[in-house]
Amino acid sequence: MALDTTALDSKVPVGPLADKWTNHKFDVKLVNPANKRRFTVLVVGTGLAGASAAATLAELGYKVVCFSFHDSPRRAHSIAAQGGINAAKNYRNDGDSVHRLFYDTIKGGDYRAREANVHRLAEVSADIIDQCTAQGVPFAREYGGLLDNRSFGGAQVSRTFYARGQTGQQLLLGAYQALARQIHLGNVEMHTRTEMLDLVVKDGRATGIVTRDLVNGEVRSWSGHAVVVATGGYGNVFYLSTNAMQSNVTAIWRAHRRGALMANPCYTQIHPTCIPASDDFQSKLTLMSESLRNDGRIWVPKNADDARSPDQIPEDDRDYYLERRYPAFGNLVPRDVASRASKKEVDAGRGVGPLKNGVYLDFADAIGRLGRDVIEERYSNLIEMYDRITGEDPYQVPMRIYPAVHYTMGGLWVDYNLMSNVPGLYVLGEANFSDHGANRLGASALMQGLADGYFVLPYTIGDYLAGLLGQPVVPTSDAAFAEAETNVADMTRRMLSVKGTRSVDYFHKELGKLMWDNCGMARSTESLEKNLSEIPALAEEFWNDVRVLGNDESLNQSLERAGRVADYFEFATLLCHDALVREESCGGHFRVEHAQEDGEARRDDENFAHVAAWEWTGAPSAPTLHKEELVFESVHLATRSYK
Amino acid sequence: MATATAPAKRKRELPWPITFYRSAVGKKWVMAISGVVGLGFVVVHMIGNLKLYLSREEINLYGEALREFPKHLLPRTVFLWITRVVLVLALAVHVHAAASLTRMNARARPRNQQYQSPRDYQVANYASRTMRWTGIIVLLFIGFHLLDLTWGGGGADFERGDAYNNLVRSFDRPLVAAVYVVANLALGVHLFHGVWSMFQSLGVNNPRINKARKRFAQSVAAIIVIGNISFPIAVQAGWVDEACVGTEHGEPCEPSGLKF
Amino acid sequence: MTGKTLTLRLKVWRQDGPRAAGRFEEYDLPGISVDMSFLEMLDVLNERLNADGHEPVAFEHDCREGICGSCSLMINGMAHGPQKGTATCQLHMRHYRDGDEIVIEPWRSSAFPIIKDLVVDRAPFDAIIQAGGYISAPAGSAPDANSVPIPKEASDSAMDAAQCIGCGACVAACPNGAANLFTSAKLAHLNLLPQGQAERYSRTVAMVDTMEDHFGSCTNHGECEAACPKEISIDFIALMNRDYVKAQLFNRRLAGQRR
Numbered sequence A: 001m002a003l004d005t006t007a008l009d010s011k012v013p014v015g016p017l018a019d020k021w022t023n024h025k026f027d028v029k030l031v032n033p034a035n036k037r038r039f040t041v042l043v044v045g046t047g048l049a050g051a052s053a054a055a056t057l058a059e060l061g062y063k064v065v066c067f068s069f070h071d072s073p074r075r076a077h078s079i080a081a082q083g084g085i086n087a088a089k090n091y092r093n094d095g096d097s098v099h100r101l102f103y104d105t106i107k108g109g110d111y112r113a114r115e116a117n118v119h120r121l122a123e124v125s126a127d128i129i130d131q132c133t134a135q136g137v138p139f140a141r142e143y144g145g146l147l148d149n150r151s152f153g154g155a156q157v158s159r160t161f162y163a164r165g166q167t168g169q170q171l172l173l174g175a176y177q178a179l180a181r182q183i184h185l186g187n188v189e190m191h192t193r194t195e196m197l198d199l200v201v202k203d204g205r206a207t208g209i210v211t212r213d214l215v216n217g218e219v220r221s222w223s224g225h226a227v228v229v230a231t232g233g234y235g236n237v238f239y240l241s242t243n244a245m246q247s248n249v250t251a252i253w254r255a256h257r258r259g260a261l262m263a264n265p266c267y268t269q270i271h272p273t274c275i276p277a278s279d280d281f282q283s284k285l286t287l288m289s290e291s292l293r294n295d296g297r298i299w300v301p302k303n304a305d306d307a308r309s310p311d312q313i314p315e316d317d318r319d320y321y322l323e324r325r326y327p328a329f330g331n332l333v334p335r336d337v338a339s340r341a342s343k344k345e346v347d348a349g350r351g352v353g354p355l356k357n358g359v360y361l362d363f364a365d366a367i368g369r370l371g372r373d374v375i376e377e378r379y380s381n382l383i384e385m386y387d388r389i390t391g392e393d394p395y396q397v398p399m400r401i402y403p404a405v406h407y408t409m410g411g412l413w414v415d416y417n418l419m420s421n422v423p424g425l426y427v428l429g430e431a432n433f434s435d436h437g438a439n440r441l442g443a444s445a446l447m448q449g450l451a452d453g454y455f456v457l458p459y460t461i462g463d464y465l466a467g468l469l470g471q472p473v474v475p476t477s478d479a480a481f482a483e484a485e486t487n488v489a490d491m492t493r494r495m496l497s498v499k500g501t502r503s504v505d506y507f508h509k510e511l512g513k514l515m516w517d518n519c520g521m522a523r524s525t526e527s528l529e530k531n532l533s534e535i536p537a538l539a540e541e542f543w544n545d546v547r548v549l550g551n552d553e554s555l556n557q558s559l560e561r562a563g564r565v566a567d568y569f570e571f572a573t574l575l576c577h578d579a580l581v582r583e584e585s586c587g588g589h590f591r592v593e594h595a596q597e598d599g600e601a602r603r604d605d606e607n608f609a610h611v612a613a614w615e616w617t618g619a620p621s622a623p624t625l626h627k628e629e630l631v632f633e634s635v636h637l638a639t640r641s642y643k
Numbered sequence B: 001m002a003t004a005t006a007p008a009k010r011k012r013e014l015p016w017p018i019t020f021y022r023s024a025v026g027k028k029w030v031m032a033i034s035g036v037v038g039l040g041f042v043v044v045h046m047i048g049n050l051k052l053y054l055s056r057e058e059i060n061l062y063g064e065a066l067r068e069f070p071k072h073l074l075p076r077t078v079f080l081w082i083t084r085v086v087l088v089l090a091l092a093v094h095v096h097a098a099a100s101l102t103r104m105n106a107r108a109r110p111r112n113q114q115y116q117s118p119r120d121y122q123v124a125n126y127a128s129r130t131m132r133w134t135g136i137i138v139l140l141f142i143g144f145h146l147l148d149l150t151w152g153g154g155g156a157d158f159e160r161g162d163a164y165n166n167l168v169r170s171f172d173r174p175l176v177a178a179v180y181v182v183a184n185l186a187l188g189v190h191l192f193h194g195v196w197s198m199f200q201s202l203g204v205n206n207p208r209i210n211k212a213r214k215r216f217a218q219s220v221a222a223i224i225v226i227g228n229i230s231f232p233i234a235v236q237a238g239w240v241d242e243a244c245v246g247t248e249h250g251e252p253c254e255p256s257g258l259k260f
Numbered sequence C: 001m002t003g004k005t006l007t008l009r010l011k012v013w014r015q016d017g018p019r020a021a022g023r024f025e026e027y028d029l030p031g032i033s034v035d036m037s038f039l040e041m042l043d044v045l046n047e048r049l050n051a052d053g054h055e056p057v058a059f060e061h062d063c064r065e066g067i068c069g070s071c072s073l074m075i076n077g078m079a080h081g082p083q084k085g086t087a088t089c090q091l092h093m094r095h096y097r098d099g100d101e102i103v104i105e106p107w108r109s110s111a112f113p114i115i116k117d118l119v120v121d122r123a124p125f126d127a128i129i130q131a132g133g134y135i136s137a138p139a140g141s142a143p144d145a146n147s148v149p150i151p152k153e154a155s156d157s158a159m160d161a162a163q164c165i166g167c168g169a170c171v172a173a174c175p176n177g178a179a180n181l182f183t184s185a186k187l188a189h190l191n192l193l194p195q196g197q198a199e200r201y202s203r204t205v206a207m208v209d210t211m212e213d214h215f216g217s218c219t220n221h222g223e224c225e226a227a228c229p230k231e232i233s234i235d236f237i238a239l240m241n242r243d244y245v246k247a248q249l250f251n252r253r254l255a256g257q258r259r
C-alpha cells in the first residue's frame, strides 16, 4: 500500500455550517436556460438517486440519456426499502430540527462522515417530503388528513415518513413517474436492459461510457458532457445479503479502475433481524423490520445441546442475552451491537433452528401481556411474510432471526458537489460514500438518494457544465471510446472462452463465504490477511475454471453475472485492505483487536478520523491511499454507549 | 434494448362519439347501455307474456295496447316502431362492439401467443367465458323468435293479432319448445355475466353496492329464465291450451288461461 | 423446516431468442428441499444444467421479496403459481408434493414478446406510464406537504392501488390479454388524490388509449384480480371506466375553450 499525501479537496464551502449550502447555491455558476439544452448528461442507474436526478435535470432543460440494466426504471433495488424516510419536518412538535437530524446522523455514523454534507442532507430533507407528496406518493396519514410519522432507531423523535411497509416502492414510483414524464416529453432518452461496463476518461475528464445491450450483446459508446453514476451499493460482495440479486459493484468499480477513488469500502452495515438461511441453496436473505424488537424478546437456550422445541424450554434454561448484557437498552440496542451479540451466541454453538444459525425472537410475552390482536395489528404483514417463507407461525413458535448484510456506506469518493476526483463524474445515492459515515441510521438512505437527485446535483452540476459552454461532446469515434469498447469486448470474450467446469454462482458463493467469515461482523488482522491471500487465489481459479455457456449475441444471464463477480473479486480485495488498515472499530467496521474490555467497539479519533480513499494502481493488491481528514466544527466527538 | 420512449403518436381529432366508440372502454360502455336497453325489453316482454296465464283476451289485449300506446298522443304503432328501431339499433351496436372487441382480443393473444399448457382458471366462470357463444345463440334465437311469432314464418299456423294462439300453437311442437328452453337458458347465462359486467363497464362502483351486484345479476337472470321457460313448459305440460277461435266475439269454447 | 426433499418433473419453455421457435423441455430434478423458494429451485436446475453443459434457463428476478415485479412465471397454468397474493419469488416448494409435474411458461401476450426462455419484454407498461401516469410536479415547485390535508380513506385507497408491482400477471392471466388492472391501478392511485385532480381526465384518456394500442380489452372475467400478487381489486377498473367515460363524454372542453 502506498500513501499519497496530497490532500483531497472536499470543496466544502467556507462559512458557518448552517449557511454553507445557502451560500454555495448562490456562489455556484449557473447555466442559462437556453444553454442547458446544449449539454448532454449521461445518467446511469434509475433507483431513487438516478431517477430523481435524471428527471430533475431534464426538467431544468438538460439533455439526459439514462441507462439501467433493469427492464424498467421502476425495478431498481430502491423499490424494496420498507421502513421509511427521515425528514426534519418537526410535524410532531417533539423537538426535531435540521440540527437534530444532522446531529443524529453524524453520531449514528460514528463520527466518520463529512459535517457539511450531512448538514445539507438534513436541510433539504423537508423539501423531499413536500416534493414526494406533490408527486402523489401516498404517505401514511392520520384521520385528520395530515401526515403520520413513526420513530426509528438512533433517534429520540418521530421523524420517519412511511407508506405502509412499502416506502421505497412508493418513493421510487414517484421518481420513476417524474422520469416517465420527461421521457414522454422527449427530454430523456431511456435505455433499459443496458449495462454500463466502462467509463471513458479523456484528458482527465469523464466524457462518456461504454455499455452492453443485454438483449443482443451490442457494445456501444455514449458521449456526454458529464456522467452521473447512481448504481447502488455493493452488499452482494457477501453473496448473501438483503440486497436485490442483481445489485452489484460493476459500474463504480470500472469507474474506479479509470481513476475514481473508492472511499471507505470497509464500512458495511449488518442488520440484526433477517430470516436465517434455510440451506446451502439460499439465494438471498429477507429483512424483517427492526420494529419487531420493540415487542419481541431475543434469547437462545443456555445449553448448546438443548434439543427441545422452544416452548418446552423453561425460563430458567433460556438466556435473554441482550437483556442480560445491556440492561438499559435491552433488546433495543443499535443494529451493530445486536448483530455482534447474536453472532457470539451462534458461534458458541447456541444457535437455534435445524442449521443452528439463528436466535429466537419471541412474542409469547408480548402476546400474553397485550393480547394477540395487538401484536397482529402491529406486525401482521411481517408475520405473514415470515410464515410464507419459513412455513412457521410466529404466534405459535418464536421467530428465528440472524444478522445479514444490508447496506454499504462506502462507495466512490465525492466532494461537496457530489463530483468524484475525476472531473465530470458525479456519483449519487448508495454508490457514493458521502453521508452516513461508518454506520447508516434507519430511514436515511432513501433520504440521501432523493436529496442527491432532486436537490443537490441539479445545483452543483451547473458549476461544472458552465465551464464547458460551447464545447461539443467528445465524439464516440475518439480513440478513448474505441479503447474502452475493446476493453469491454475483450472481457466478455475472455469470460466465454474459459470454458471451465464451475458455475459463476459457485465462485460468488465461495467469495461470499470468505467475506462473511473473515470480513463480516468481526474482523481481525488474521482473518483479513487470510482473505487477502485467498481471494486472489479464488479469482485466479475463476479465470481458469469458470463455465459461462451460451453466447454474446442474446440474453445471457450467466455472462452478466460473471462480469459482476469478476469485479467483486478485485473489489473484495480492496475492501479487506481498507478493513485491515483501519485499525479501529467504528460503526459497521469492528476489529476484534480494537474492543474495550467488555467487548464494545473502540474508536480511534486521533488516528482515524479520516476518509480512506483508494486509488487504483493497476494491481488489486497494491492500491494507493489518499486521506481526507474529517474536521468537526460543530459536534463534539463522543463514545457511544448503550449499557 | 429498445429505447423505451413513448411513441409520440398524434391521432387525428374525430367527432367525439366516434373517438369514444373507437376505444375499447367506450365500446364496453356502449355494450352496457345497449345491454340495459335489451334487458329492459326482456323484462317487459316476460312480464307481458305472463298474461298468457290470465286468458287469451288479456294477452291479446295487451298486444293491442302495445300497438296503441300512448293512445291519442301518437298515431297507432308509431311508438311501437320507435321502440323497435331503438331495439334493433341497440342490438346492432351490441353485436358490433362485441365482434370488434373479440377481434381486438384475438390480436392481443394470437395463436402463437397462447399458453401451450392447460390454463387453470381461478375465478372466470362458465358465464364469462361463454359470452360469445351464449350471445350467438341468443342472436340466432331472436331471429327465429321474430320469424315464428312476429312475422309468422315459423311453420306453425299463424294469425296476426292472436298472440295467444300463435304462441300456444308454436309451443305445442316439442322441438320448438325445446329450442325455446335452451335459448332462454343461454339468455340467462348471458344475462348473468352481462348484468354484473354492466356495473363494471358503466363504472358503477360503490363499496356499498358492490357486494349486491353479483346477487342482483343472479336474481335478474333467474327471474327471466324461470318466467320465459315456463311458457313452453306450460304448453307442453298442457296447463295452457289452444283457445277455439271463430266463436262470436272470440269467446273461447272453454275458458283459456291456466287450468289445473 | 423439515429437511424433507422432493423429486420433481419440470416442463420448462425454452426459446433461444425472440424469433426462434420455442419448445418444452423436460427435466427430472431430485433433491429439492421443501424450504426452498420456487426460484431457488430454478437456481438448482440451472446449476445442474450448467454442470451438464446445457445453457441455463433464463428467467427474470431481482428482489426475491415480491416487490420489484421482475419475476413472472406461469406455473401450471396459473400466473405466479397456486398461492394467492404471492409473487413467484415468494412461492415456496412446500406447496408441492414429491413426484409433482410442474409446467413453467413465460407470460404470453402479443404485447409481451418473448426475449428468451421465460423472459418477456414488458415495455408497453412503461409506455402506459409515460403517456400520463404521473402528476406533473417539477422539483422545487411543491407546497408544504401538510398544506392540503388528504382524507385518510382517500390516501389509503390510493395506496391500495399504488401497491401494484408492475409484474404483468394481470395481463398474463387475462384470457383477453388486457392490461386494465395495471392501468386502472395506476390511474386510481393518482386520480383518487387531490394532487392528481388537475390532470385527472387528460391522464385517463392518454393512459387508456395507450393501453389499447398494445393490449386486449376487458370482459370482466376477474382473472387479473385472482392472479395479482398484491390482490389489487377490479373495483379500480370500474373507476377507470367511469373516469374515461366522463372524460370523453362530459369533459371534452372546458367552458370558453374553443378547441
Ligand SMILES: Cc1cc2nc3c(=O)[nH]c(=O)nc-3n(C[C@H](O)[C@H](O)[C@H](O)COP(=O)(O)OP(=O)(O)OC[C@H]3O[C@@H](n4cnc5c(N)ncnc54)[C@H](O)[C@@H]3O)c2cc1C
Pocket: A044, A045, A046, A047, A048, A049, A050, A067, A068, A069, A070, A073, A075, A076, A077, A078, A079, A080, A081, A082, A083, A084, A085, A167, A168, A194, A195, A196, A197, A230, A231, A232, A233, A242, A243, A244, A247, A248, A250, A251, A287, A406, A407, A428, A429, A430, A431, A442, A443, A444, A445, A446, A447, A449
Ligand atoms: C431490504 C432493504 C430495506 C431497506 N429499507 C430502507 C428503509 O426503510 N429506509 C431507507 O432509508 N433505506 C432503506 N434501505 C436502503 C435503500 O433502499 C438503498 O440504499 C437505496 O434505495 C439505494 O438507492 P440508489 O438509487 O442509490 O440505488 P438502487 O436503487 O440500487 O439503484 C441502482 C440502479 O442502478 C442501475 N445499475 C446498477 N449498475 C448498473 C450498470 N452497470 N449499468 C446500468 N445500470 C446500472 C440499476 O439498474 C438500478 O436502476 C433498504 C435496503 C434494503 C436492502
Ligand code: FES
Pocket: C060, C061, C062, C063, C064, C065, C066, C067, C068, C069, C070, C071, C087, C088, C089, C090, C165
Ligand atoms: S423477484 Fe422481485 S417481485 Fe419477484
